[in-house]
Each structure stands twice: as C-alpha cells, then as structure tokens.
Amino acid sequence: MASVVILFSAVLVPVFLHRSQGVMIAVTFLIASVASLLGLIAGGMAVTARSTDKIVLALGLPDLPFHLRLDVLSGYFMVVIGLLSLYVSIYSLGYVKGYLGKRSVTSLVIFYCMFLAGMFMVVLADDALIFLISWEIMAISSYFLVIFENEVAENRKSAFLYLVIAHIGAIAILLSFGALAGLTSGTGDFQGYTFDAMRNAQHPLKWATVAFLLALFGFGAKAGIVPLHVWLPEAHPVAPSNVSALMSGVMLKTAIYGLIRVCFDLIKVFPWWWGGIILMIGLVSTIMGILYALMQNDLKRLLAYSSVKNIGIILIGIGLSMVFHSLDLPLLAALALAAGLYHTINHAMFKGLLFMGAGSVLHATGERNMEDMGGLIHQMPWTAAFFLVGCVSISALPPFNGFVSEWLTFQVFLLSPSIQSPLIKLLMPIGAAVLALAGALAAAAFVKVFGVVFLGHWRGTRKTAIHEANLPMKAGMGLAAISCLALGVMPSLFLGWIDAIPNRYVGAGIMSAAQSRDWLWLSPISSERASYSGAIVFIVILVVVVATYIILHVKPGMIYRGPIWDCGFEKINQRMQYNSTSFAMPIRTVFGYLFKIRENTRLARQTANPAFPVLLHYRLKIRDRIWEWMYQPIVQLSFWVSRQTGRLQRGRINTYLIYSFLSIIILLVFM
C-alpha cells in the first residue's frame, strides 16, 4: 500500500519541478517505476503467502471509513498492473522526452501518476465507496491523458466519447453495488457498503441478477466488450503511446477484476446462465474484435480493436468458469478461471509491448497510418525484434505466452462433454470453432501489421529521418518481450503460483495436476489427457535451427545481393508493394457482410486510350454496423428528448412563473 502513497506523492513532484521539464520527467517516472515495483512486490507476496490483509483507514466520510484489503485476487491484479506499469514507466523515461520543446508535459506526468494510483486503489478497495472513488480517479485521469494532445478536434471528440461511456458504466456499477448493499443492511443502516457485508449476506436471486446485469454492463463498458467497445478504438489511438499501453494492457483488466470480484466473491451463488451470457459476449467480442482489427489501417487503432478480441478470450475463460462453478464441477471451473487469469497477464504483457512498439514507431516516423510505413526493420532493428515477439505472442504461436492461455481454453472446451444440459452442449462446439477462427485471423492481422510496418520498402511519400528508439524505450520493450517468453515457457510454475485464486473462489486447484511431473510440463487434468512443454518446443526448434545453420555453413556458398526481380519491366517501385488495405482485401471480401463497406474507384485523369489510365482515385470506407444499429438511434433519441425539453424554455418570464405556480399547486394537492 506504500506504493499508492508514493504515487500520490509523485503527483506533487511536477508541481515543484514544472520549470525544468527534463528533470521532472526523469524524477517522476523513476518514482513511478519504484512505486510500481513496490506494488508488484506487495501483490506478489500476497499471492505467494495466500494471505489476506485488511486496513480500515481513518479517511473518508464521517462514519463511513475507507476499507482496503489485499487478498490473493487483488494481489494477482496488483502484480499484473505493477509489472506492466513498471515496464511502461521505464519506457516513458525515454518516450515522454519526445514531447520536450513541443508542449508542456506537466499534465501528462501528473495524470500518469494519478492513473497508476487509481488502478492500484481499485484492486485494493474493499468497500463500494472507495471502489467508486478510485474508479473515478482512474477514469478521469485517463480522460485527461487521452485529451493530452488536445489541439486536434478528433482527439477531443474521442476523449468525450470515452468520458460519456465511462460514466454510464460507472453509474451502472454504482447501482449494482446499491442493489447488493441495499439488501444486506436495509436502508436504515449504512454498514452494507463494505464488501465484507456483501460477502456475508444472502442475496436473493432476483436482486443478485439485477446487480449482476448492472455490473456486467458497467464493467463491460470499461472492458470494451462488443457492443460497448466503440470508445476503445477512438480513445486508445489518440492517447500518448505509453498511456495507450497502460490503458489497453491493464486498465481494461480492472474491469475484469471487478467482474470476478462481484460474481465469485460478493455474490458467490449464481445460476449457470450468468456464465452463459458472459461466454456469449466473450465469443462475439473475440470474433468481431479481430475482424475489425484486420480492416484497420491505423496502427494503434488496430491494436485497440485487438484488445477487444483479447478481452473476449478472457471473458470466455471467466464465463466457462462460472458455468462450471454453478454446475458444481470445481476442477473444470478452476481450469477455466486459471485460463482467463493467465490470459489477463499475457495480454497485459504483449499488448503493452505492442503499444510501446507502436509508440516507438510513432516517435520515429510521426506516422500512425500503416499505408505510409514500411521497411522500418532496417532503421529500427531493436524495435522490430521486440515488436515481432509481441506479434508472435498475440497470434497465439508457441513457445510464447499467448498460446498457453488459448491452449488451456481449448482444453476446457474439450472437457465439457461431461455436462448434461443440451444448450451448453450446443454452445461448446460453436465456442471452440469461434476461438479457433479468431486465433487464425489474429495471425493474419499481425502478419499484416509486422509485414506492412517493418518489412518491404518505405511506402510513404514523405521522407523523414527515422531513428531507433532510445535506451529506456528499448529497455521497457525488452523487459516486456522477455516476460512474454518466460510466461510462455514456464506455464506450470506460474499456474502453480496463482493456484490460490481458483482454490479460494471455485473450491478446487489445478496445481496438483498441472505440476504432476515438474515445471517443464504443463498437463492439466492428467498427462494422458493432454500435455505441452513450451520449454522443450523452444529448445528443440532452437537446436535444430542452429544445427542446420552450422551444417550448411561448413562449406557455405556465396550470397550475392541483387535487385528485385521485376519480370523484366524495370519499372518496379515501392507503390507496387502490398499495403495494409490490399493485404486485408481477401478477408474483407470473405467477411465483408459484417461491415458496412463502401468502395469505389474513380478515373481522375485519362489519356486517349481508356486502357491506360493515368490517375485513379480509390476510396474505401469501412464502418462499424453496430454504430449505426445501436448508437445512432440512441444519439438521435437523446437529441430528440433534449429538443422536446427545450420547448419548455421559452425564455419568457411569465411562462416560467406559470411553471412554478403549477408545481406549487400540484405539491399542495398531492402532498
């Protein structure tokens, strides 16, 4: 908890140092890294010791003190937040320097620290009051971070959309806690607002369902589930990249934390269809998220959409776990929960890494549009290598980390025939199919990203001096890349370590099975059932590659370099390469019916012969159908309502006097 205090004091540093911005960046981000490290250690100790610490602070409203609590679940999320914010804070040491001389970074630094403190407090909170306060600190400070580059109208618009959805979500969470607390203590007593009281109370199904649906809406809005995802691809790209890394990597995870806390810890007993709903939402988010991602040409927007997909995978794990928990299958529930939690930290690592990489590219080229990039691997070899690790991890390829959690989720799907309910039986194969499809599409999306950004020739017209990322940025990305590999080759150690969480909330652990042999092997349930060893896969591939290389270089042939073969036309140029739009074209054609696509080609200039056009204009517009189906009506409705209310305001004093007169009459009559 010391880390929170340090982060808040770090907020004060810029106040004193705002004259010398360079020093301020160094000092604040160093303090932020230390604080994150402390949070990481505190959380790690809580998970290792499986302990629960509670503190009642003397702060807060009269008679309503703040309760903080550090148990295995919050400890685990502290580790996730602490680990990524440590890396990102190191990265920021170098990244934020890029703004020096362009604008004042004071607000960025202040709100960065507040944002971190808010996230730590959300997972530590043990009553509804401080939870919502921390939630708001997190939301507001991230709003100011999104709006940091506020001279562009588009940025302000995105930030506003973010603020609106964050607050509608917060209201839903408030109401959800209200539904839980109101029943525990009645309206006369206010002690029901602590999580302890909610934990010990018996919730009648009706009100628990109301609370669950509200919590699902509220946390879902923050997590960016389809159809509440619209703010995500708007807000993440415009925020500074270190902030996008944190928002996508860990802020979305606080919503996952909230959902787990409310369902597994506060309500505890629930019917299976709750899990079914979460599973369905997870499946839809997974497939829609990755399809949207594939269509994007903006690097950071693509990454933001891919977060929607990964949140979907986490929700699949949690939803399955809830289904199995309510059907009293503790082992399966434990496995599913572990898969969801594992994907939580995995996504934090590789998405953080990818956003940091995108930030380095942005830093170097000033471009977010992939159509104008290419060949960066030559100028930015380190960034390219780290980014490749991120791409491989997120495409769920062994031996990196993304694969392990998807593998565990597949195992859960395959274990489900032990259930009797026909509806679940129908859902399981479809779920497995969707997950498989999403995994393959993710690989396509990230081949596109890496291929278009880092490989080939420079596609842009503007020639900028591109430079490699500086040392702190490389360090931040490198640490995240190493974590991706470590989490991929040592899954058993990690799963054994977090085993306390499923043990506590679903009443079974997977550790005995997962560690049946030793750390090399991951075999949930039993080794006959399935097993995987990331470390051996990694080592064998490495050994074969090195051996082949050595054998072939005993007597090597020469390598000559020559120009690209151009079919004898000699007019090949960099505009002839495949770019982001053309790479996605086959998949766009296949899945096009899910989007609103408008594509047209116009002949701009022509010579005498129509077969040889000089200039062609090609326009492609892809829109989210959900926006027009769901949000457009809501927007129109709210404008309509406000227009109707506007009629009341005529601006004439006698009308207003009649209003007050009428209200007095009505009050006198009915009261």
Next chain:
Amino acid sequence: MSAISLFFVDVLQLGVVICLSPALVGWVRMLKCWSQGRTSAGLMQPYRDLSKLFAKNIMMAENTSWIFRSMPYIVFGVVVLIGGIVPILTIDLPMSPVADVIVIVALFAIARFFTALAGMDIGTAFGGMGSSREMMIAALAEPAMLMSIFTISLSAKSTSLSQIVHVIYSGQTVLKPSIIFALLAFIMITLAETGRIPVDNPSTHLELTMIHEAMILEYSGRHLALIEWASMMKLFIYSTIGIALFFPWGIAPVNSIPNLAAAFLFMVCKLAVISAGIVLIETGLAKMRLFRLTEYLGAAFLLATLGMLSYFILD
C-alpha cells in the same frame, strides 16, 4: 525400455521423416506422370533437386532483412520438431508428450507466419500477394483443421496424438458419424494446407494463381532447398497425421525391432495408397478460383463443426 533406446526410436523416426519425405513427393509425381501418360523422372528426382540446390550459391534481393534469411531455418526447425512428435511408427514415442494436436497445428502456424513475413520482406507485389492469400486461406483452414481434430479427440478423450492413436488402436471407438464428418473435413483441409490442387498448385510458377510459390519466389540456393524439403516433410507429416487419426492399424504398440519393421512396411503401403488418392484428386480436379476457395474451406469448416455437433448430440 531404457531411455537410450527410447531416444533411439525417436531418432529413427526423425530419420524416416527427413529421409523419406522427398521419396513420397517423388512417388506422387511419378504416379501423376503415369496417370497423364508422361514419362516420369523417377523416384529419386526430388533428392537430386535438393542436392543441386544445396550446392548452389544464393542470390538475394537487396532490401531483404534478417527475417528473410532466417525464415528457411525456422521453418525447417519447426517441421523437424513436428516430425519427432507425430506417432508414425510407434505409439510409445518419447517426444510425444511435448505437444498435443493443438500445439502441432500451432507449430505449423509458426512456419506459415514466418513464410508470410518473408513474402512481405521482399517488397514486391508477388510476395505480398502470396502472403495475403496464404493468410486468408489459413484463417479458414486452421479452424476447420482444429475442429476436425477436436472431434476425434472428444471420442478419444484426449488431445495427445499418442493417446488418440492408442485409444483407436485398441478399438475403443467404432466408426461413428462424427468421425466420418471429421475425416472428410480433414482430407479437404490437408489438400489446402499442403498446397495441392484444388487450392494451390505446387508445380506452377509465374502465374497469378500461385500462393505458396509466390511467397518463396525470391529464394534460391540452400535457402530454397530447406524450404522445399520442409514442404515435402509437411506433406509427409500431414499424411501420417491422417493415418494416425483415422487408420492407425499396423503401428507398433510396443517398441521392438520386428514391430517397428512391420509398422514401417504398413506405413509405406498406406502412404503409397494415399499418394494414389492425392493424384486422383489432382488429375481429376482443376484449381479453383481464389474466391471460390471460401466455399470450399467453408464447407470443410462446416463439415468439421457438424462432426463435433453430432458428437455432442448423438454420441
């Protein structure tokens, strides 16, 4: 059995995969020549091609990065690893717990991922076109492959290939509708994944229809040899995975020299039959248009999903 002889079994199997895969391709080509009334170049021609390529110097495009240079090694390494995992001669394979079928599909995905990146690395229209099309086909083929394998693994209650083979071998599963659906889907996907007609044509160059060849167009010398060899091994491994999942009879249940020898003979016979099947399909069908492939792969995906559904509902 002692650890040393288990190790020996795995080395033996790897040797079989690495050494015999060109012969399988040679055999397919021979059959194809015969069926079309041509004289074949013989069983040994792929070996001669490989050794010629290994001896040649390399010509590389100016702009390529280390991705392009390391891709052949990575692809070869991945495919060799898979060759050590799939139970081809014996059930009791020491490497088999390293990876189950899901991992194997993902390992093939690594090879594809890097091949596609190498295609983008050259910076020509051909390379990008190949990568883009390959990833589209993979996006549809890979889930179908997984679904088809899941159907089998549901019956066998395991995703470990050795365990599946063991269950099917000991006759614990009979032929069920779900398995027939899975088999059909598996055949369709294998043709797509190994780049055969009707999805891709392995013997075409300089046509706008090529997919896999377009990505590796700029390769030469030992790099090309490694890629070619890996794709030969890929065909061999896919055929043996099919054998293991659907027709494992004849595989050695316990490691002993007569058992292994018998398993080897069985394997050669089955592969010879499978090659005849491939040749029949390739001579009988024409290559499809790219956007007709979605129907083909979609049908495979649907079949596999139907297989899984029928397992959940009927069995």
